[in-house]
Amino acid sequence: MPAVQAITEQERALLNSYQRDFPLQARPYAAMADALGMDEDALLAMLRGLQERGILGRVGVTVRPNSAGASTLAALAVPPARLDAVADQVSALKSVNHNYAREHDFNLWFVLTAADDAGLDQALAEIASTTGLTPIKLPLDAEYHIDLGFTL
Amino acid sequence: MIEIADKDHQLLARLADGLPLVSRPYAEMGAELGLSEDDVIARLRHLVDSGIIRRFGLIVRHHELGYRANAMSVWDVPDDEVDALGADLAAYPFVTLCYRRRRQPPRWPYNLFAMVHGKERAHVLSQIAQLNEQLGLEHLRHHVLFSTKRYKQSAARFGDRGLAKAG
Numbered sequence: 001m002p003a004v005q006a007i008t009e010q011e012r013a014l015l016n017s018y019q020r021d022f023p024l025q026a027r028p029y030a031a032m033a034d035a036l037g038m039d040e041d042a043l044l045a046m047l048r049g050l051q052e053r054g055i056l057g058r059v060g061v062t063v064r065p066n067s068a069g070a071s072t073l074a075a076l077a078v079p080p081a082r083l084d085a086v087a088d089q090v091s092a093l094k095s096v097n098h099n100y101a102r103e104h105d106f107n108l109w110f111v112l113t114a115a116d117d118a119g120l121d122q123a124l125a126e127i128a129s130t131t132g133l134t135p136i137k138l139p140l141d142a143e144y145h146i147d148l149g150f151t152l
Numbered sequence: 153m154i155e156i157a158d159k160d161h162q163l164l165a166r167l168a169d170g171l172p173l174v175s176r177p178y179a180e181m182g183a184e185l186g187l188s189e190d191d192v193i194a195r196l197r198h199l200v201d202s203g204i205i206r207r208f209g210l211i212v213r214h215h216e217l218g219y220r221a222n223a224m225s226v227w228d229v230p231d232d233e234v235d236a237l238g239a240d241l242a243a244y245p246f247v248t249l250c251y252r253r254r255r256q257p258p259r260w261p262y263n264l265f266a267m268v269h270g271k272e273r274a275h276v277l278s279q280i281a282q283l284n285e286q287l288g289l290e291h292l293r294h295h296v297l298f299s300t301k302r303y304k305q306s307a308a309r310f311g312d313r314g315l316a317k318a319g
Contacts, residue, residue, distance in 0.1 A: 004216070004217065004218035005216050005217060005218075007217065014210075015210055015212055018209045018210050019207070019209045019210050019211075019212060020207045020208065020209045021208070021209065022171075022208040022209040022210075024178075024193050024196055024197050024200070024208075025193070026176055026178065026179070026189060026193070027175055027176060028171075028177065028178075029173075029175065029177075030175065040175060044173050044174070044175075047173050047210075048173055051173075053216070054213055054216045055212065055213055055216045055217060056210055056211070056212060056213070057170075057211040057212065057213050057305070057306075057307075058169070058170030058171070058211050058307065059170050059171035059173070059177075059209070059210055059211070060167050060168065060170050060171065060208075060211050060307055061164065061167050061199075061205045061206070061207065061208045062205075062206045062207045062211075063164060063204060063205060063206060063308065064203055064204050064205075064206050067204045069308075071308065073253060075260070087301075087303040088303070090303075091303045091304040096304060097304070097305075097306050097307060097308045098304060098305055098306075099302075099303040099304035099305075100222075100299040100300075100301065100302050100303065101299065101300045101301040101302075101303065102224060102297040102298065102299050102300065103297055103298050103300060104295065104297045106259075106260070106297075109224070109297075109299075110304075111308070113308040136256040136259055136260050137254075137256070138253040138254055138256065138260065139253065139254050140251055140252075140253055141251075141252040141253060141254055141263075142234075142235065142238065142251060142252040143250070143251045143252075144235075144238035144239050144241065144242035144250040144251060144252070145241075145242035145247060145248070145249055145250040145251070149207060149209065149210075149212070150212065150214060150219075150248055150269065152212070152214075152217060
C-alpha cells in the first residue's frame with residue numbers, strides 16, 4: 001500500500017478550490033493562479049507535482065450516469081484464495097474503471113461502463129466465463145447526492 | 153439514454169485522459185479534435201449547463217492522502233420509503249455519494265447505498281451509527297462494507313464509436 005502523502009497548505013488550497021467549477025476560459029490555469037496569488041507556471045508545476053505523487057488523478061469530468069453511455073455497479077463473491085487473481089482478471093477489462101475488494105461474501109466490487117446496456121451484459125458474461133463466477137448487476141435507479149467533490 | 157453530439161462525445165472521451173496541463177489547454181484539445189478553442193469552451197460550457205458534465209475540476213485520489221476508511225453502507229428499505237430516506241441521507245455532509253440501486257434477490261437484498269470516506273475506520277463507523285440513530289434505520293436490514301484493497305481507479309471509458317483510447 002503506498003505511503004500517505006503530505007501536502008502543503010498551498011496545495012490543499014488548490015485541491016479544495018477547484019474540484020468543481022473549473023474555469024472555462026482560454027487560460028484557466030492563469031485564472032486559478034491569480035485567485036491563489038501564484039503565477040501560472042508555478043501553478044502548473046504544482047499540478048504536475050501532485051499528479052506525479054499520485055494525489056491528482058487528472059483534471060477531468062464526472063459525467064451524469066447513463067448520459068454518455070451505460071454504467072452499472074457489479075459484484076462477485078470470490079473464494080478468498082482467488083481474490084487477487086480474479087480482481088486482476090476483472091481489472092484487465094477496459095470497460096472496468098473502478099475495482100475494489102470489500103468485506104462481505106460479495107468481496108469484489110467494480111463499476112462497468114459501455115456504450116449501452118447490451119455492452120454491460122456482454123462484459124458481465126465475459127467476466128462470468130473467465131472467472132467461473134456469476135456477477136450480480138446492480139444498476140442505478142436514482143441518485144440522491146450531487147457529487148461536489150470532497151473537502152480535504 | 154440522452155444522445156449527445158459526436159464532437160461532444162469526443163471531447164468527453166479526450167477528457168478521460170485529463171485536460172492538458174498547458175497554458176491554453178482548450179486550444180490544444182481543439183487542435184487534436186478539429187475544433188477551435190472557443191468552440192471547445194462553448195461545448196464544455198453547454199455540457200456543464202445541461203448537467204451532462206456533473207463536475208469539472210481536479211479529480212483527487214483520496215487514498216493517497218490517507219482517506220483509506222472507505223465504507224459502502226447499504227440498507228434494505230421499503231420501496232415507498234427509499235426516495236425520502238435517500239434525500240435525508242444525502243443531506244449529511246459526510247455522505248459523499250448516495251443512491252438507490254436495483255436489488256438482486258435473494259443474493260443481494262439491499263437497495264439504498266451511501267458512501268462515507270474517512271481516515272479512521274472507527275470514526276466512519278460512528279458516523280454511520282449516527283445515520284442509523286438519527287434517521288431511525290435500526291430496524292432495517294443493513295450492512296457496512298469497508299474496502300480492503302483498491303485494484304483499479306480510472307476514468308470511465310464508454311468505449312463506443314471507437315473513440316476511447318486504451319487506458
